[in-house]
Amino acid sequence: MQEWANQLCENRQFGSKMTDSKYFTTTKKGEIFELKAELNSDKKEKKKEAVKKVIASMTVGKDVSALFPDVVNCMQTDNLELKKLVYLYLMNYAKSQPDMAIMAVNTFVKDCEDLNPLIRALAVRTMGCIRVDKITEYLCEPLRKCLKDEDPYVRKTAAVCVAKLHDINAQLVEDQGFLDTLKDLISDSNPMVVANAVAALSEIAESHPNSNLLDLNPQTINKLLTALNECTEWGQIFILDCLANYSPRDDRESQSICERVTPRLSHANSAVVLSAVKVLMKFMEMLPKDLDYYGTLLKKLAPPLVTLLSAEPELQYVALRNINLIVQRRPEILKHEMKVFFVKYNDPIYVKLEKLDIMIRLASQANIAQVLAELKEYATEVDVDFVRKAVRAIGRCAIKVEQSAERCVSTLLDLIQTKVNYVVQEAIVVIKDIFRKYPNKYESVIATLCEHLESLDEPEARAAMIWIVGEYAERIDNADELLESFLEGFHDESTQVQLQLLTAIVKLFLKKPTETQELVQQVLSLATQDSDNPDLRDRGYIYWRLLSTDPVAAKEVVLAEKPLISEETDLIEPTLLEELICHIGTLASVYHKPPSAFVEGSRGVQHKRLTSSAGSGESVESPDTGSAAVSEAPPAVIPSQGDLLGDLLNLDLTPPTSTGPPPSAAPGMQLGAMDLLGGGLDSLLGGDIGGSPAMGAAFGAPPAAMPASFNAPISGGLDDLFDLGGGGMTMGTYIPPKTVWLPAMKAKGLEISGTFVRRSGVIQMEMTLNNKAMSVMSDFAIQFNRNSFGLAPAGPLQILTPISPNQSIEAALPLSTVGPVMKMEPLNNLQVAVKNNIDVFYFSCQYPISMLFLEDGKMERQVFLATWKDIPNENESQFQIKDCHLNSDAASNKLQGSNIFTIAKRTVEGQDMLYQSMKLTNGIWVLAELRVQAGNPNYTISLKCRAPEVSQCVFQNYETVLKN
């Protein structure tokens, strides 16, 4: 055997060197001929060796499918080793040789009945791997037997086989009732079987998101928890991942699950640990924070996370990515563990960078001295990328922990003294940010910075330095000379530097107008006439016009006080963070992207979200977080360095006027608050609207080129903003087509079909009465049973003429909502009695709940925010709307026709979120968050309402409106 394996090596090497295909094919033919002979040999040993050789060729990519019949002939043997080899071959080639594969079926079926459980399992395992449709039918009977086999090894293999078969032919699996058998296996006595059944069910359930296959209830959860203690580590992973999808009913249940999962944290397998962490992080949300157990749990989570950092670098990296998420969500878990994140000199660079990031997130007043000492050491290391990041980290510390700012600045100055080029440049970039956070505190260092002007060769550092010179021009004696020196090579600079240089010189001019007139003219003409960059040109023109029209206003605009920058500019967006926390320990947590972003869409990935306990007072939902941020963090978040366009907008956002508070101050502030909800688009709109009166005043008469919308009345602009493309584009109410409510068979020839309509605030029931009997019908009257929303006829049924046979007549019945109320099932069910001269007939019908949505169902934004926050989270329900191909604007329009009003829209990473409200006739408000992802036909909708029972109905209504 050794000999031919060696030969194999040589062949391979030969093959890779020689590309002469002719030579190669001739040998192969000879080889195959030889193998054929050996396969048909009488001696078992020889056969076995031959099959091995065939498989060896297969591994290195040679085509040995020609030997299929010969190999299959070897299958009927009692030698297990040989049999296994043949099965291996079969798996590989059955797809390309389906007809041949049929030949093997008999042996499969026979082997499934073999006395040896190993052979039974082998057969059932292999059969499932052969994706040939013709085979699947033969598979069902043996599989059914094996699922009930006495040997657990066979059962666990059969459980997996169901998943395989489902992938080939889902319908068949359902028809044959294998899913039920699989569900039964969850209660199997053997934990390995349970684990595989859970794994198979989880996977099948993924392709049917709403099927409730894995019917998780307290009983099954209990079974799973029991199996958890007994099965192998890999089985534990399946079970824990499955548990993570369960939503406990209350905090007691969640605590008891946590208690039973906690022992997994000390498992040696890091995958088990992380899956357990995921379950705990998720269920912890349900626990009240004042509970003792909550504190205990927090303490228990730290050691296993720390342990992960002693693993191989690959695992460390994955662990750090996860810890990064955990630290953002619950910094308290690791707040005392700063030291474990100090880098080791022999860590790979990607581990070092991640550790650095976590160090900053954990930095606080208590540990800042330690952190700074470390960072300073890192800044003198050899690796350039790491050093850069370390220097930046020092700056971030200064911004995050105010008490440390002074020390950070002096550390940075020390580093600048090393004159190591990239260190100096990074230091200048971060010092710029420090200036913005603590104005008028550290400007004494400017002189030192200016000494290093020449050595800066990176655009970011140059731009930062220019910003500093412009901003503090009055304190730098030779500011004009410095800026002039940059101006010489203006066209060779990057856009970033050009923009900054333009702004800095304008600032300089406004501060020292007498000496710098020439300079400013020079830069304005460079920017507007000699540049083909539209951003630069536009900014140049804006400055130019400002300066020439009203220098005082220009001063107020350009030199306006800037909002302070906030410490954490790189936090993950809260909704995304929540989703990622639900995916701890998976690829999503490594990429820091939701699974929908990288897993093929067809799998029906569900967005997972955390559910938090009632009254914990903690903000979890996105609008909540937005409003919390408003109250807790007064300094507005503005884009960090480099985003100059944003800079400009922010300047405009705070309109400065000399004549007392401008009339737009109130809406302006309101807009600022809404900004967080409304996102980029709104802030742009808001900026214009908020800024326009002030700017208009400043410009005096608006230039002719000013777009017309600037002149529009402010109130109109605000309305526009609120309507978001509503107005004239409204598409009208969706009216469901008439359906037959009362078939003629049941009503002695009277057929009633109908629908409901809401027209300008009036609800109508529109019916077609069709006489299919032989006699004339007359004397119609109608009555409703009590129903959920008190619908009642507002007047008698107006059918004035009798209906003759085969005649049909249209009738419209106006409805009121003041009738007697009784809750129906389903909620929108209406029981109707119709009388005529023949008899009384009863039928029931369902009305679209949008009939009940009032025209004034548009909530104020603030009210929306407050209400959303106020409604407890358990009242929230989430649904998926599938296969809807509208974009968010079209959807918003359509919905508006049904009195579902869009209050705000925001776009995060290509995902549009529409915040909507509607009001029912009985005064119930329903709030909705509709998430639309470009290119993904599946929408996610979250509904919040004080009466959660209406959610289902509202969702159905969304679905019908959007799809018609």
Next chain:
Amino acid sequence: MISQLFILSSKGDSLIYKDSSVRGEAGSDVINVFYEKVMALPGDQPPVVMNHGDLHFVHVRQGGLYWVATTTADSSPFSLIEFLNRLASLVKDYCGALTEKAVQMNFALIYELLDEVVDYGYVQSMSSDVLKNFIQTEAVSPRPFSLFQLSNVGLFGAETQQSKVAPSSAASRPIQSSREQGGKSEIFVDVIERMSVVIGSNGVLMKADVEGEIKVKCYMPNCSEMRIGLNEEFSIGKSQLRGYGAAVRVDEVSFHQAVKLDEFDSSRILRLSPSQGEQTVMQYQLSDVLPSAPPFRLFPTVERDSAGKLLMYLKLRCDLPPKSAAINLCASVPVPKGSVSMSLQLSSPDQSAALQLQTRSIEWTVPRFPGGTQLSALFKVEVPGLSPSSLMEVGPMVLNFELPKMTASGLQVRFLRLSPVQPGPAQRWVRYVTHSDSYILRI
């Protein structure tokens, strides 16, 4: 869930390829895609997860081979990495060694293993105890096994040459061949610790961590149970103080799931039925506190002499107990940019030192450094245009060393009992070693 699994040689040749789930159509060109991606990887990018369209690669390198798993779903990279590492050690257990040749020769065995270990991408079981019931193929050894082949001296360095310590190659043999050879029954218990220390420029111990593990390598098919007794004063966690004396304390412990802990709380005994081959029985760690003084301290003087040269006088003291010694010590000190040459004076002849221009550092090596002694070195480095701020670029010193027959935590194996009592001369080996993981002395 695993879609495909493959093992590649360092040159990118496919040794083993298995479409383990038969999901999807992705052909074997994924191997080429993977290899190109790995080769094109820049240094600062984590090689852990790479994606190519919908396909995500997770790989580890063991024994010079690439062990790669692919997946299309949002599965757990932890389980994939754990799985690949376990697979590598399983293959090592079965084939005796982890080399390209061993994998090639035993491909049939490896395919059979893979069949049992993963079904449709779900990991089933990786315990060699369970697997031995199913595996039929015999391993082929790449070379005749010889206990006395000493060329392969690995982990235990120079000390392994001594007669009382088993050579490390003794443990690299296929677990199954012991059946037919009826060879020696042997059991190895290794206590391996890695030490991370940072000592500040003022001599203050800033960080000290120890990560340790107890590994059992068992080649004793008829051993049904073994009991490993640890120090009786062994305690876990920060709060458990057990009086004074020589308590051995660690912060966090995790055990292999086969370990039974019923006697652990009372008498610190680990009970297990060892599987054939290698397994990590216990892992532990200790942070912030060392039971004894850190083994090395540095007393540096760095200055610029009148001639503009960089003058470094380094005194290194070994604080180990006098009977112990560190071996293969290598100290590396970064020097300022632009250093050209160096003259040096060392305190004893067996040491050596050189200026490495590529890494911009001085490498100072000491083959053996007994406890309680002190070494010194004077380096004069020629740096044109040396400025006072360049002195900041000197340091920190990084030490690499090995402490044979020692554990930094003080953990000891009190006894090792096997049952049933082994007939004949059963060999039981207990070995200790501490490595430096990241030992930094700041200047």
